[in-house]
Amino acid sequence: MVRTPLTEPERDRGRQLGLLLRQARGDRGMTTVAAAAGLSAETLRKIETGRIPTPAFFTVAALATALGISLDTLAALCAERHVA
Template sequence: MVRTPLTPEERERGERFGLLLRQARGSRSMTEVAAAAGVSAETLRKIETGRAPTPAFFTVAALASALHVSLDALAAGCAPDPEREEAALSA
């Protein structure tokens, strides 16, 4: 099965998601959070750096639970920034 390439918007959303996770992790180590979520530290590293911009739902849910962040908050934080999009369109 061939995977469709991600759009620039999907990659940007993945980067925003990674930033949200890094911020929510705070001073906790990547290894600690990954273990609490039941994922590998490498998986968390890839998500946080945007190299895995579309993680599976259950991975996202596990990370949200481990970080005590609601899925609604993560979804809102990953939403496109209308001001940034408007500036890009007018450029």
């Protein structure tokens, strides 16, 4: 199966999501948050830097839970940044 290349707006949304997750992590260690979400630190790093611009829903949900933020809040922040 060949994946369709992402558009620039899709890549921008991925970078915005990564930035929001990085801000929500604050001073908590990447390894600690990744482990709490059931991910590797490298996967979290790739999401935070936008190298994985479209992480799976369950990955985002696990990160939101590990960071103590609701999916509703995360979605609202992403939409707010996308409009701005």
